[in-house]
Amino acid sequence: MVLVYIDHQDNQIKKSSLEAVTYGVALAKQLGTEAHGLLLGTVNDDLAVLGAYELKNVYQINDAALSSFDAQVFVKTIAAAATKVGATTIVFSHNQTGKALCAGVSALLKAGLVTGAIALPNTSAGFVVKKSVFSGKAFANVSIQTTIKIISLSPNSFHTASGAAATASITPLDIPVSTGHVKITAVNKTSGEISLTEADIVVSGGRGLKGPENWGILLDLAKELGAATACSRPVGDAHWRPHHEHVGQTGVQVAPNLYIAIGISGAIQHLAGVNRSKTIVVINKDPEAPFFKAADYGIVGDAFEVLPKLTDAIKKMKATA
Amino acid sequence: MKILVCISKTPDTTAKIAFTDGAKKFDESGVQWIINPYDEWYALVRAIELKEKDPATIIHLITVGGSDAEPIIRKALALGGDEAIRINTDSADSFSIAAQIAAVANTEKYDLIFTGKETIDYNGASIGGMLAALIDAPYIPLATAFNIEGTTATITREIEGGEEVVNVNNPVVVSCQKGVAEQRIPNMRGIMAARTKPLKVVEPAAVEALTSIESFELPAPKAGVKLVSPDNIDELVRLLHEEAKAI
Numbered sequence: 001m002v003l004v005y006i007d008h009q010d011n012q013i014k015k016s017s018l019e020a021v022t023y024g025v026a027l028a029k030q031l032g033t034e035a036h037g038l039l040l041g042t043v044n045d046d047l048a049v050l051g052a053y054e055l056k057n058v059y060q061i062n063d064a065a066l067s068s069f070d071a072q073v074f075v076k077t078i079a080a081a082a083t084k085v086g087a088t089t090i091v092f093s094h095n096q097t098g099k100a101l102c103a104g105v106s107a108l109l110k111a112g113l114v115t116g117a118i119a120l121p122n123t124s125a126g127f128v129v130k131k132s133v134f135s136g137k138a139f140a141n142v143s144i145q146t147t148i149k150i151i152s153l154s155p156n157s158f159h160t161a162s163g164a165a166a167t168a169s170i171t172p173l174d175i176p177v178s179t180g181h182v183k184i185t186a187v188n189k190t191s192g193e194i195s196l197t198e199a200d201i202v203v204s205g206g207r208g209l210k211g212p213e214n215w216g217i218l219l220d221l222a223k224e225l226g227a228a229t230a231c232s233r234p235v236g237d238a239h240w241r242p243h244h245e246h247v248g249q250t251g252v253q254v255a256p257n258l259y260i261a262i263g264i265s266g267a268i269q270h271l272a273g274v275n276r277s278k279t280i281v282v283i284n285k286d287p288e289a290p291f292f293k294a295a296d297y298g299i300v301g302d303a304f305e306v307l308p309k310l311t312d313a314i315k316k317m318k319a320t321a
Numbered sequence: 322m323k324i325l326v327c328i329s330k331t332p333d334t335t336a337k338i339a340f341t342d343g344a345k346k347f348d349e350s351g352v353q354w355i356i357n358p359y360d361e362w363y364a365l366v367r368a369i370e371l372k373e374k375d376p377a378t379i380i381h382l383i384t385v386g387g388s389d390a391e392p393i394i395r396k397a398l399a400l401g402g403d404e405a406i407r408i409n410t411d412s413a414d415s416f417s418i419a420a421q422i423a424a425v426a427n428t429e430k431y432d433l434i435f436t437g438k439e440t441i442d443y444n445g446a447s448i449g450g451m452l453a454a455l456i457d458a459p460y461i462p463l464a465t466a467f468n469i470e471g472t473t474a475t476i477t478r479e480i481e482g483g484e485e486v487v488n489v490n491n492p493v494v495v496s497c498q499k500g501v502a503e504q505r506i507p508n509m510r511g512i513m514a515a516r517t518k519p520l521k522v523v524e525p526a527a528v529e530a531l532t533s534i535e536s537f538e539l540p541a542p543k544a545g546v547k548l549v550s551p552d553n554i555d556e557l558v559r560l561l562h563e564e565a566k567a568i
Contacts, residue, residue: 009481069485071460072453094446096480100462100496103450107419112531115415115445128535135441137338139538146531181459182489185475189483198481201568225568236499243499244465244479249334249441250358251499258567269334272441275540279565281557282546292546297560301551309551313558314568321562 002028002035003087005078006058007097011044015198016093016155018053023151023158024091025054027120031089037168038081040074041066051166058170059085063177069097070180075104080175082109087148094152095197102152112144118157118276121149135249135272154276155197156255196245199228201258202277204247206232208263208284208303212240217307218262224311224318230254232264248273262303266291283307322375322469322491324368325431326402327422327452328384329357329412330393331442340537347442347537356397359437362504363497367467368435369401370502379403383425385410385418391520398515399507405518410525415443417530419451424526426456432491433474438463438498446496453494461493465500 004024007017021037028035037050037058047058061081065073078101082090090105092098094116106113114129118139122128126143129151133140144150196202203222205215222229229245236246247254249272259277263284264270271294274280282295285302292298299306332338333353341348356365365382372378380402384390387409394405408421426434434453439446446462453460465484466477474493477486477500507515549557561568 014481071450071462072458075450075454075460096463099446100450100460103415103419103445103447104454104460106416106447106531107451107454110416110531113415113447114532115447130538131444133443133537134332134338135444137540138340139540140443141535141538142532143535144532182461182487184485184487186486187480187483188486195481244484246499250362253444258561258565272334279561279567281561292548294543295546296543296565297557298546298548299551299554299557300548306551306554309554310557313554316555317558317562317568 001033001085001087002031002089002091003082003085004035004037004055004091005098005101006037006039007093007095008039008041008043011042013043013045014093014095015160016095016098018160019155019158020091020093020153021050021053021055022160023120023153027089027091030120030123033088036085038078040077047170048167051168052162052164053160054164054166055168058168059173060170061173061175061177065177065179068184070182071100071104072182073178073180074101075108077175077177079105079108081173082148084173084175090148090150092150092152094154098152102150106150109148110146111148111150112146113150113152114142114144115152116154117151118154121151132276135253136275137272154255156200156257194226194228196228196230196247196252196254199254199256201225201227201260202230202247202254202256203227203260203262204230204232204264205235205262206264207234214304215241217304221260221307221311224314232270261291262307264291265289266294322371322378322432323430324371324378324380324433324435325426325429326360326365326368326380326382327434327436327448328360328365328382328394328397329437329440330354330384330386330390331357331440334358334441338539344536344538345534354393356393357437357440359439359498361397361400363499363501364435364437365397365400365402366502366505367497371469372401381406381429381431383408383422385412385421387411394520395515396507398518399511400505401511403518405520406523407520408523408525413530414532415445415447416451416532417528419448419455420528421525422448423452423455425523426452432472434458434492434494436494436496438496449494449496459489459493461487461489462496464495464497467495467497467501
């Protein structure tokens with residue numbers, strides 16, 4: 001059985017978990033088995049609608065100790081649940097929570113783990129999973145040798161597919177849950193902001209924008225596109241933008257459908273954080289900027305002129321589309 | 322307080338990525354090696370800052386690898402730390418590395434274990450989580466700030482679209498990223514001192530890897546950039562909509 005860990009935040013299932021569900025269902029078909037979900041705690045969403053993703057059943061473990069995230073507690077609970085239901089493959093999203101949990105579950109079950117998978121495994125001979133390595137500069141095909149296999153799926157690498165006329169059953173699972181040691185004292189959400197690692201479109205600014213006071217034109221474009229905002233390392237280091245927006249080798253790695261880089265030269269360290277983006281647009285007034293070599297589309301021009309025009313053009317396109 | 326910092330050797334961020342042996346091995350020829358930036362800039366520097374505040378703190382650095390990892394661990398010692406441990410075996414996969422470190426951690430009993438959030442070569446992001454599970458300690462991933470008073474750590478960690486502040490008593494395993502500390506440059510005094518700091522070589526525990534790399538691939542080269550005139554922005558929007566289907 002393929003067991004998919006369904007992650008949630010603010011009582012809602014994360015989009016990256018729906019990708020993991022779609023992946024798990026496809027993998028189960030490939031292996032000739034069934035896909036089931038595993039949810040710890042409660043969500044406001046109706047779990048039965050996960051049947052639309054062809055998920056047969058969701059196991060739910062409800063315990064007061066699961067109402068806030070504690071990796072140690074969650075890992076033990078997931079490992080026990082996987083053993084109880086007889087999971088042979090466990091799928092996580094490689095999101096902020098999933099990457100912490102899959103590692104722990106792998107260690108407890110001595111189950112081989114591939115993190116950040118970007119495609120379904122090759123099961124023609126063995127079980128070989130493709131993942132991105134060297135910060136997006138290469139791929140590795142990793143073979144898992146153990147009976148139980150664990151995969152974490154890189155966000156934005158597998159599109160969700162729903163639409164099946166089916167409902168998932170919900171099976172409460174009775175697993176003893178240990179008491180945690182981690183106490184959450186505050187949650188600071190950047191209000192209304194789109195999560196950078198989950199975003200379809202990312203609009204990113206560099207030193208070419210000259211100062212934090214000029215970010216308005218970038219934010220306008222991001223708003224029009226429903227995009228998350230990001231920045232280069234010098235911008236983060238200069239505190240023009242919050243450090244969690246820093247994209248690159250030592251910041252956040254993103255893989256959106258569309259990455260728009262404005263006034264960023266494209267140092268190799270920056271490219272390492274964005275080169276798995278499907279389409280890259282570079283706007284820079286320096287035609288020699290190395291980023292153009294990694295781009296699909298480019299505009300050699302002044303960001304202060306190009307950006308407002310681009311925002312208007314998108315508005316216009318949306319109005320006629 | 323006793324802190325363990327996990328150190329990994331990685332190719333320099335600008336290293337050319339190529340493969341040999343039928344694309345089965347990373348081509349190490351001409352590659353400059355560095356301390357994995359997350360291990361160095363955030364995990365190690367934060368540990369050093371804690372020691373500067375409380376000089377009674379003991380910092381151990383640990384790495385899993387052959388003698389070729391020693392220049393890297395010496396470089397780490399030049400930044401700070403009291404002694405280093407090298408577990409003398411190949412770093413076969415994340416599980417085997419974590420299990421080797423766990424074997425040392427189980428006898429040494431550290432109050433804090435710091436790792437970088439991931440290595441920049443295999444991007445596994447797994448060592449901290451595995452290690453915490455193996456020694457049955459709480460695990461705080463993706464920390465952006467770390468403070469400790471007595472035995473209670475206050476840690477800020479990244480969550481989707483924000484941050485969460487948690488309190489936890491040590492021992493605890495923390496994976497560190499930007500925000501936890503600022504990069505430092507080793508000074509001459511540190512480099513000289515590092516030469517005489519103890520570097521213990523430990524024989525590995527009996528651990529088997531659970532995975533192996535079959536082969537590597539390089540991404541298909543980009544077709545080349547399509548340049549659009551700044552006076553024809555509508556054309557860019559059309560291309561993004563119709564050709565790239567990105568908007």
